[in-house]
Amino acid sequence: MKLEKSIDIKTSPEKLWPLLYKKDNLMKWHPKVQEFDYIGDQKSGIGAKFYMVGKSDGRLMRSVCEITEWQENKKFTISEIWGMTKKFETRFTIEPAKDGSRLTIFWDTVMPYWIIGQIMLWMMSKQWVEMSDKMLQNIKKLAES
Template sequence: MASSCLMRLSLAAKRRSTPPPVRGAVTGLCTRPPTSTPPLVSSSAQRTAPIETGAKLSDRGAFGITHPSNSTSCVLQQALHSPRAMARGRSQPSPSTMRATSASTNSYADCMPGIRVSTIIAAPLTRVWQVVEPVERHVDWMADAESIEFIGDQRRGVGTAFLCVTKVGPIRLTDKMRITEWQVERAMGVEHVGVVTGRGVFTLRSIDGEHTEFTWEEQLKFPWWLGGPLGALIGGQLVLRGIWKRNLRRLAALCEQTAQH
């Protein structure tokens, strides 16, 4: 009798200490509950999780600056500048985020604000080219160009490199340029590779044998200390455009004076 009671007490204690079975996927089978929970994703892993970068860029807007057409840029801004990320001060964006951000910020470098001025010169095409071809003579009609110094022995054609000291108001800097296009009596193109970067081109077109259309186009990128994109917009569209219009009047006067002799 005593042994029977002890056996019942032992079975009852065993039932209390054993967790209730969990019904498995197969009917009639029982499995024990998991002894540990799945590992949680760390906050650092969440911070570095890739963000979808399938943003498509819309058509170019004013002055050729490209803007995102959907909310991907907002997602990037939230990921990079959220209060939690800024409070930590040490979170790093994932490579995919960096690529997407770089693609959006580089749109300014690829599509810089353009400046275009043009004039009609009362001189034949050959006369105008004779004045424009000597790069060293550009200081004769460019008010903002103080001096030109060649780099190397080359003076004409593609590959010619030179330093042009430029002064606009209180700002004075050395503009390093390299000729990238040279079509006799048609076009002269340059690349700016110094403090100010970008590209420019002179194009000439004969109108009636006695008049020539001369067009000056530039796309410039200003450094941050000259205002960056805002400086390119204000300085280019308002300041440089006016200076270059006056430069073309000086060029026209020089060409027309040369044509009369």
């Protein structure tokens, strides 16, 4: 499943950037994250790893992810290296916009289990759209306050 959502935010890319990857900020805007901790001393940049627990439909989902792309104040990509998916990538991009910045989230997810995985993605797709909208609205509120 691939999904792309954008929002315009009245702030500079430099002020928006730390809201996206710093632990304390992420916990404020991500509606599903229950726990989040970096693994090791590296907290940003390519190679930084983190452990995350999210809750969806009453179930806890655990994963270990790694930052695989990093261009400060522009974009970064997170790839799941351990968890319930076959492929899970999330990319955040920031572009200049008329009154500030445009933030875009890209999701690229492939579930295991062949046809069963496809059915699972289809069932979850509405939730992902709603979650993406909520995440973007939360980030906008934090950035513009």
